[in-house]
Amino acid sequence: MLKTTVVGSYPKITEDKSAPNLRSALNRFDQKKISEEDLEKVYQETIKRVIKEQEEAGVNLITDGQIRWDDLVTPFARNIQGFEIGGLIRFFDNNVYYRRPIIKSKLGFKEYSTVEQFRFLKQNSKTKIKAVLTGPFTFAKMSQDEYYNDIDKLTLELAEILNKEAKKLEQVGAEFIQIDEPSLCSSPEKIDLVKQATGIITRDVKAKTYLYLYFGGIKDLLPGLFDFPVDGIGVDVISKPENLDLILDSMPDKEIILGCLNARNTRLEKEEELLKLFERASKKVSSSKIYISPSCGLEFLPHKSAFMKLKQMAQVVEKFNRSVGG
Amino acid sequence: MLLTTTVGSFPKPAYLVKARNLYARKKISQEELEGLERKATKEIIQLQEDVGLDILVHGEMERGDMVTYFAERLEGFEISGLVRSYGNRYYNKPIVKGRVKRISPVTLEMFQYAQNLTQKPVKGMLTGPYTICDWSFNEYFDTRRDLVLNLAEVIHQEALDLDKAGAKYIQIDEPAISTRPDELDLAIEAMKIVTQGLKAKTISHICYGDFSTIYPKILDLAVDQLDLEFANGDFANLDIFRDPPFSKEIAVGVVDVHSHVIETKEKVKNNIKKALEVFPLEKVYIDPDCGLKTRTLEEAKAKLRVMVEAVKEIKDERGIK
Numbered sequence: 001m002l003k004t005t006v007v008g009s010y011p012k013i014t015e016d017k018s019a020p021n022l023r024s025a026l027n028r029f030d031q032k033k034i035s036e037e038d039l040e041k042v043y044q045e046t047i048k049r050v051i052k053e054q055e056e057a058g059v060n061l062i063t064d065g066q067i068r069w070d071d072l073v074t075p076f077a078r079n080i081q082g083f084e085i086g087g088l089i090r091f092f093d094n095n096v097y098y099r100r101p102i103i104k105s106k107l108g109f110k111e112y113s114t115v116e117q118f119r120f121l122k123q124n125s126k127t128k129i130k131a132v133l134t135g136p137f138t139f140a141k142m143s144q145d146e147y148y149n150d151i152d153k154l155t156l157e158l159a160e161i162l163n164k165e166a167k168k169l170e171q172v173g174a175e176f177i178q179i180d181e182p183s184l185c186s187s188p189e190k191i192d193l194v195k196q197a198t199g200i201i202t203r204d205v206k207a208k209t210y211l212y213l214y215f216g217g218i219k220d221l222l223p224g225l226f227d228f229p230v231d232g233i234g235v236d237v238i239s240k241p242e243n244l245d246l247i248l249d250s251m252p253d254k255e256i257i258l259g260c261l262n263a264r265n266t267r268l269e270k271e272e273e274l275l276k277l278f279e280r281a282s283k284k285v286s287s288s289k290i291y292i293s294p295s296c297g298l299e300f301l302p303h304k305s306a307f308m309k310l311k312q313m314a315q316v317v318e319k320f321n322r323s324v325g326g
Numbered sequence: 327m328l329l330t331t332t333v334g335s336f337p338k339p340a341y342l343v344k345a346r347n348l349y350a351r352k353k354i355s356q357e358e359l360e361g362l363e364r365k366a367t368k369e370i371i372q373l374q375e376d377v378g379l380d381i382l383v384h385g386e387m388e389r390g391d392m393v394t395y396f397a398e399r400l401e402g403f404e405i406s407g408l409v410r411s412y413g414n415r416y417y418n419k420p421i422v423k424g425r426v427k428r429i430s431p432v433t434l435e436m437f438q439y440a441q442n443l444t445q446k447p448v449k450g451m452l453t454g455p456y457t458i459c460d461w462s463f464n465e466y467f468d469t470r471r472d473l474v475l476n477l478a479e480v481i482h483q484e485a486l487d488l489d490k491a492g493a494k495y496i497q498i499d500e501p502a503i504s505t506r507p508d509e510l511d512l513a514i515e516a517m518k519i520v521t522q523g524l525k526a527k528t529i530s531h532i533c534y535g536d537f538s539t540i541y542p543k544i545l546d547l548a549v550d551q552l553d554l555e556f557a558n559g560d561f562a563n564l565d566i567f568r569d570p571p572f573s574k575e576i577a578v579g580v581v582d583v584h585s586h587v588i589e590t591k592e593k594v595k596n597n598i599k600k601a602l603e604v605f606p607l608e609k610v611y612i613d614p615d616c617g618l619k620t621r622t623l624e625e626a627k628a629k630l631r632v633m634v635e636a637v638k639e640i641k642d643e644r645g646i647k
Contacts, residue, residue, distance in 0.1 A: 011409070011410075012410065013408060013416070015407050023408075023414055023416060026414045027414065030414075070412070070413055071412075087558040087559055087582070087584065088412060088558065088584055090504075090505065090535055093505045093506050095411060095419075095460060095461045095502065095505075096410070096411055096412060097411060097412035098412060099412075099413075265463050265464065265465070266406060266421055266463040266465060267463070267464075267465040299409075299410060300409065301409065302406045302407030302408060302409050302419065303407055303408075304407050305406065305407070
C-alpha cells in the first residue's frame with residue numbers, strides 16, 4: 001500500500017469569501033483595527049480549515065500547513081538568541097521572498113518555535129500528523145552570518161538548538177519529524193556536515209525522522225545519503241526527474257517519499273502519468289515503504305489548485321492500491 | 327550627471343484603491359476607473375515635479391502587478407487565484423494556456439497621457455520576457471525557452487510602439503533574471519530581441535538576488551543602463567562590481583523601499599559616495615532600490631525629497647552642474 005503525505009506549507013487564504021481570511025485579518029491587525037485575540041482566532045480557524053482539507057482529500061500524514069510561518073527560517077530565528085531579522089531576499093529560485101535572519105552574536109535557545117503549533121495540530125486532527133523542522137544547514141545558508149564566519153560551526157550549533165526542539169516535540173506527541181534540507185542539493189560537498197548535524201537533531205529522538213530534499217538533484221549526494229541517521233528520505237522528482245531511479249535504487253533500508261506532483265505549477269498531473277510512476281516505483285521498492293507527496297510545499301500554488309493536487313494525489317494512490325489488491 | 331529618477335511604481339491614492347475594489351466587484355464602470363487612474367497619474371507626475379526629479383515615471387496607477395497587468399491584456403494567458411510572494415503580500419499569478427499574442431498596444435496610451443503632462447522625459451515601462459515567464463505558471467509550452475522567446479517578440483512589439491511615440495527612455499524590468507544563473511543566456515538572448523532597433527535609451531531593473539552569480543555576464547544584457555538595489559543590503563553587494571569594472575550606465579538604489587523609516591540626508595549622501603567609489607560619475611543615476619508602491623504616498627515623497635536634496639548637496643560639493 002502506497003501512503004500519501006505533504007511536504008509542509010499550504011495556501012493560507014482561499015477563494016471562498018465565507019472562509020476566515022487571514023490576509024485581511026493581518027492587515028487589520030497591522031492597522032490596529034482588530035486585537036491580538038481576534039487575529040489569533042482567525043489563525044486557529046485557518047489552521048483547522050487546512051487540517052480538514054487535507055483530511056477530506058484523504059492524505060495519510062498531514063501537517064498544519066505552516067500557516068503561522070512566513071517562510072522556512074524566521075519562525076525559528078525569532079525564537080533563538082543571537083538573531084536579528086534583516087532585509088528581503090529571494091527564496092531559492094521562486095518568486096517568493098523572505099526576510100533574511102542575521103546572526104549578530106552567539107546563538108542560544110530562547111523559546112520553542114513550533115511546539116505550541118504542534119499541540120494545536122494534534123488537538124484538531126484525526127489523521128496521523130508530522131512536525132517539520134528547517135534543517136540546520138539550510139537555515140545557516142539562508143541566514144547572513146556576521147558572527148561565526150564558519151558555516152560548519154554555525155550549522156552544528158543550530159543542530160543542537162533544533163535537537164532541543166525535536167525532543168520537546170516528541171514529548172508532546174510527535175511520532176513523525178521531518179527535517180527540510182533543500183540547500184544540501186546544491187552543496188553536495190557538505191554532505192558529511194549535514195549528516196553530522198542531522199545526527200545531532202535526531203539524537204535521543206525515538207520518533208520517525210525524515211530528511212526532505214526539494215528543488216534539486218540528489219545525484220551528487222549518493223552514496224552518502226544512504227546511511228543518514230533518519231528513517232526516510234524525501235526527494236523532488238519533478239525538478240529533477242532522474243531523482244526517481246536514483247532514490248529507488250539506493251535506499252534499501254529506508255522509507256522514501258516521492259514528490260511527484262508539481263507543487264510549483266498549476267498543470268494538474270494526469271492519472272495515467274501518476275499510475276505509471278507509482279508502478280515503476282513499486283516494482284523496485286516495496287510500496288509499504290513509499291510515501292507519495294507533492295514536490296515541495298503547496299503554498300506556491302493558488303488555493304484551488306493546491307487542493308485539487310491533494311485530491312488527485314490521494315485518489316490516484318487509492319486507485320493504484322486497489323489495483324494491486326491493497 | 328547624477329540624474330535622479332525612480333524605478334517605476336508609486337503608491338495608489340486611497341480613492342483609487344477603493345475604485346479598483348469597486349471595479350473588481352463590478353460596482354463602477356471601466357470609464358470611471360480609468361478616469362480616476364488618469365487623475366492619480368496626474369498627481370504622481372505633479373509630485374515628481376514638486377520633488378524635482380529629472381526623469382519621471384507615470385507611476386503605474388493602472389497596474390496591480392508588473393506581470394499580471396500584461397498577462398491580463400495578452401492573448402494566451404489566464405489569471406489564477408492569489409499566491410503569496412512574501413509576508414502578507416499576495417498576487418494573482420498568470421497561467422500560460424496557449425501561444426501569447428498582443429491584441430492591441432498595452433502600455434502606449436498611458437505613456438502618452440503621462441508624457442503630455444510634463445516637459446521632463448517620462449520612461450516607458452515594460453516587464454521583460456524572462457520575468458513574465460518566471461512569474462507565470464506554464465501549462466502550454468514544453469520548455470521555458472519556447473515561452474521566453476515567444477514573450478520576447480511580444481514585448482519587442484510593445485517597445486517599438488513606445489519608441490515610435492517618442493519615449494526617450496524605455497525600461498524593461500527583469501527582476502527575475504538573477505534567479506537562475508544557468509538561464510542567464512536565455513534572458514540575454516530574449517533581451518536582444520526586445521531592444522533590437524530601438525532609438526530610446528534602454529534600462530533594465532533587476533532586484534532581490536545574488537548579483538555575484540550573474541556578474542560580469544549580466545553586462546551582456548542588451549540595454550544601456552542597469553538599475554540595481556543597494557540600500558536594502560546596506561551596499562554589501564557593491565564590491566562585486568569593482569572587478570571587472572562596470573561598463574554600462576548604472577542607476578543606484580540609495581533608499582530602501584521596504585522600510586517605513588525615512589533615511590537621513592547624511593545617510594543617503596553617504597550611500598551615493600560609496601557608489602561613486604566604484605562607478606564612474608558620468609555613468610551614475612540615482613534612484614530608490616525598487617518601486618515605491620508598498621510605501622505610503624507621504625513616505626514615498628519624503629524618501630524622494632531626501633534623495634534629491636542629498637544629490638543636490640553632493641553636486642554642490644563637487645561643483646557638478
